[in-house]
Amino acid sequence: MELLKHSEEENEESLKHFEEKIERGDSIEPRDTMPEAYRKHLIRQMSQHAHSEVIGMQPEGNWITRAPSLRARQILLAKIQDEGGHGLYLYSATETLGISRDEMIAQLHAGKAKYSNIFNYPALTWADIGAIGWLVDGAAIVNQVSLQRTSYGPYSRAMVRICKEESFHQRQGYEIMTKMIRGTSEQQQMAQDAMNRWWWPSLMMFGPHDSESPHTGDAFRWRIKRHSNDELRQKFIDKTVQQAEVIGLTIPDEDLKWNEEKGHYDHGPIDWDEFYRVITGNGPCNRQRIAHHKKVHDDGAWVRIAAAAYRERIKKQNDNQ
Amino acid sequence: MATDSQLEIWEVFMQSKSGANYIHAGSVHASDKRMALQNARDTYTRRGEGTSIWVVPATAIVASDPNDSEMLFDPANDKIYRMPTFYTMPEGAKAI
Numbered sequence: 001m002e003l004l005k006h007s008e009e010e011n012e013e014s015l016k017h018f019e020e021k022i023e024r025g026d027s028i029e030p031r032d033t034m035p036e037a038y039r040k041h042l043i044r045q046m047s048q049h050a051h052s053e054v055i056g057m058q059p060e061g062n063w064i065t066r067a068p069s070l071r072a073r074q075i076l077l078a079k080i081q082d083e084g085g086h087g088l089y090l091y092s093a094t095e096t097l098g099i100s101r102d103e104m105i106a107q108l109h110a111g112k113a114k115y116s117n118i119f120n121y122p123a124l125t126w127a128d129i130g131a132i133g134w135l136v137d138g139a140a141i142v143n144q145v146s147l148q149r150t151s152y153g154p155y156s157r158a159m160v161r162i163c164k165e166e167s168f169h170q171r172q173g174y175e176i177m178t179k180m181i182r183g184t185s186e187q188q189q190m191a192q193d194a195m196n197r198w199w200w201p202s203l204m205m206f207g208p209h210d211s212e213s214p215h216t217g218d219a220f221r222w223r224i225k226r227h228s229n230d231e232l233r234q235k236f237i238d239k240t241v242q243q244a245e246v247i248g249l250t251i252p253d254e255d256l257k258w259n260e261e262k263g264h265y266d267h268g269p270i271d272w273d274e275f276y277r278v279i280t281g282n283g284p285c286n287r288q289r290i291a292h293h294k295k296v297h298d299d300g301a302w303v304r305i306a307a308a309a310y311r312e313r314i315k316k317q318n319d320n321q
Numbered sequence: 322m323a324t325d326s327q328l329e330i331w332e333v334f335m336q337s338k339s340g341a342n343y344i345h346a347g348s349v350h351a352s353d354k355r356m357a358l359q360n361a362r363d364t365y366t367r368r369g370e371g372t373s374i375w376v377v378p379a380t381a382i383v384a385s386d387p388n389d390s391e392m393l394f395d396p397a398n399d400k401i402y403r404m405p406t407f408y409t410m411p412e413g414a415k416a417i
């Protein structure tokens with residue numbers, strides 16, 4: 001996109017505009033002047049978000065051919081297709097900040113850009129597909145609802161679109177869990193086992209405690225982040241506990257109890273050692289996730305090359321006419 | 322010989338229902354018009370969000386500079402005679 005400039009305004013002056021806009025709660029648009037650190041922060045956060053949507057297709061994709069019914073297979077396929085779409089919305093929003101999708105993918109492959117740690121865990125049984133939709137998408141929704149009001153316009157608009165699509169993801173997961181818990185004793189065990197394995201990693205999705213990542217950071221000042229990690233985590237716990245109770249699943253936390261005074265659930269300590277072990281590359285699936293992404297990307301190269309060659313040929317034909 | 326790339330960026334505009342304005346939805350990557358339309362449909366209309374799509378190469382769009390917004394848009398504010406409320410209508414006149 002080309003910018004048509006009329007006047008050369010001082011950069012300092014337009015940075016003042018930026019601060020004023022943030023102060024007023026206006027959204028920042030791609031062609032507004034913005035501090036370099038704001039741009040960098042967004043590129044890191046948004047590309048990580050995009051990569052998470054795409055890498056997140058892997059644990060679920062693993063179950064498409066093994067879904068227990070045609071209905072279940074159609075639903076899972078549609079859900080995973082949505083996640084691919086979410087990745088595309090977010091890549092396209094990130095590109096407005098001046099980084100190309102090529103660069104973002106190269107950063108992912110080089111390990112410079114991260115994706116959500118949760119996708120380094122495997123989906124072992126069909127109940128895991130239930131737990132992922134209900135808990136992992138459920139946690140992602142809490143975060144994404146908050147990000148609908150983030151200060152960067154294209155990011156905020158992508159979040160609005162994504163949130164509209166997410167509620168079916170969580171419902172389909174909860175429906176699977178409900179069916180399994182009402183099934184045979186073996187199916188009930190599978191559901192509880194999936195719950196036990198996915199609960200804590202889901203809580204970790206919100207990131208370190210606020211005491212470890214202070215409120216006062218740039219992300220808050222620039223209104224990129226609107227709620228703290230612990231606030232969002234609490235919101236997720238409070239609404240999920242009730243849903244677990246309704247279908248008779250036990251939350252694997254002995255310290256979990258309602259705190260009348262606070263009006264929230266208290267929960268036991270999160271194992272951050274495990275979190276850092278997995279996020280630094282030593283989770284069950286880290287290597288497999290990136291290797292698979294690289295392979296699919298490389299296998300698809302001929303399609304992109306052929307499409308570009310076809311465009312060149314058509315252009316030449318038109319030029320010769 | 323063409324090399325591997327993520328192809329070109331196209332901006333996508335969608336009409337949600339017949340008679341409505343076309344609104345920017347986002348962008349897609351594609352090598353030509355046809356692929357841009359197909360990708361736009363797959364990416365932005367999985368739930369019947371649209372009845373019609375426009376795709377435009379991103380390089381063909383020209384945008385105003387946000388720093389010029391005062392100069393470009395402020396003059397409208399002092400031409401209040403462009404607003405219907407500026408005028409005094411004689412008492413008793415109807416449907417105007």
Ligand SMILES: [Fe+2]
Binds near residue numbers: 053082083086162
């Ligand atoms: Fe998603």
Ligand SMILES: [Fe+2]
Binds near residue numbers: 083137166169
């Ligand atoms: Fe989702």
